[in-house]
Amino acid sequence: MTSLPASTERKLGLVIDLDTCVGCHACVVSCKGWNTENYGAPLSDQDPYGADPTGTFLNRVHSYEVQPETGPAQLFHFPKSCLHCEDAPCVTVCPTGASYKRAEDGIVLVNESACIGCGLCAWACPYGARELDAAEGVMKKCTLCVDRIYNDNLPEEDRLPACVRTCPAGARHFGDLGDPDSDVSRLVVERGGFDLMPEQGTKPVNKYLPPRPKDGWEGQVDVLAPFLAPVAEEPKGFLGWLDRALGALPGGDRP
């Protein structure tokens, strides 16, 4: 049944640090690689080397420019994948029971052999976390690398989602957000982690850490700055003569 579990024993999810992400897209590539070679239907591409390439991705990195009231614009890279919501609207709309949320760890998964590819779950998701694979005709989504995190055949340090394992900046963290003492939960409290689109009522498990305040231009005192001030406002000597001579020529800026 595609009813949601009343509660889950654990709430496995990601914490994504918008202050640290450098926008390298390594998580996108490693996600596509792992999830094409392992569990479920491969993430297909259409016309990959042609004029109009498209493909299925479970994780995408957007970039946003934010213009504060004063000061220069700021640029943020914004990785986005399934947030494994507690109140996941994608699960309850599924007519076949293919879409489900696990009671033991809260991971939202798709049983691909029961999916009819109606696309309604993708419509119900506010975050664009689900994509219908054009080759396979079934819905694909982030599995939180369920085939890595419990995989005894992998070395212990690799039992993490591929995106977390590969991130060179340490911008992605994986853990149990249902345990207030876990590293990820403490990180969320310390840094003021927030939900995406809280008004949609989905109660996402994944959290985002806000960017730390940037240095400003104003109010900075550099003791050496006065010595760098221009010493001559008007050119003198040879440059002064050149400036006057060129200015006197027709087309110059002097009358």
Next chain:
Amino acid sequence: MHPAPSIIAFTTLSGLGLGLLFWLGIDPTPPTGWVGAVFFAIGFALAGGGLMLSTFHLGRPERAIRAFSQWRTSWLSREAWTALAALSVMVLHAALVVLFGFSLSLLGWLGAALCLATVFTTSMIYAQLRTVPRWHHWSTPLLFLTLSLAGGALLSGRVSVAMVLLAITGAVQLWSWRDGDERLARSGSDMASATGLGGIGTVRAFEPPHTGTNYLMREMVHVVGRKHAQKLRVIAMGLMVVLPVVLLALPFGHAWAGLAVLSHVAGVIVARWLFFAEAEHVVGFYYGKR
């Protein structure tokens, strides 16, 4: 949202067919014999054909039978059940009426109620989606139901009832367009809430995550054709409501009535195209689009 032709055809035709079956169901003296057979056949062809068309947009249509399993939570699954129940009961009713000239009013009313329930479940598939504020409103089921009743009355030749219902449908549609234009802003979702970066300043999409397009943008960020929305609204209203009412007001003739039906169907198709094409999904905010 992407206006998929199969979905537009499905909702338009099944709405009309179920509306016709509703009026045939509650009719105390339904047409019998060959006339009755033709009326019921049109109803079943539209309703059943429309439902068949709905499977065309599935990625895996061969598994469509599985859609009956999740009626406890899913409106799509409930639609499958109500449609099956409505068509089954109405086939029984039609067989009694056409073959034996015998109308069991209880059976007819049950079938009629199930026909309306099917239209309602279809509309709730859209109205339940909080992610599409234009649809997430009680006016969506109201519009689908009045449209189905008006179209059914028109098809079944109930001239005065059809005129009143068409006028009501027109009013509901006009109000849905007007109010619908404001629902995205009222939803509280915007680029600031989508990214959580609004506390710093004004958020602008700087670079999309990919060089081309993707499934999400094709399916949910459909902006092509919205620029002609106002003209299409006028065309839809004219064909769907105004022209049929004018034609029905003329001295009755089968040619005028047939023209009124064709005009109405064309108008509903345009209105249904707008229903999808104009609907904004909040995921568009991640792409800096509506």
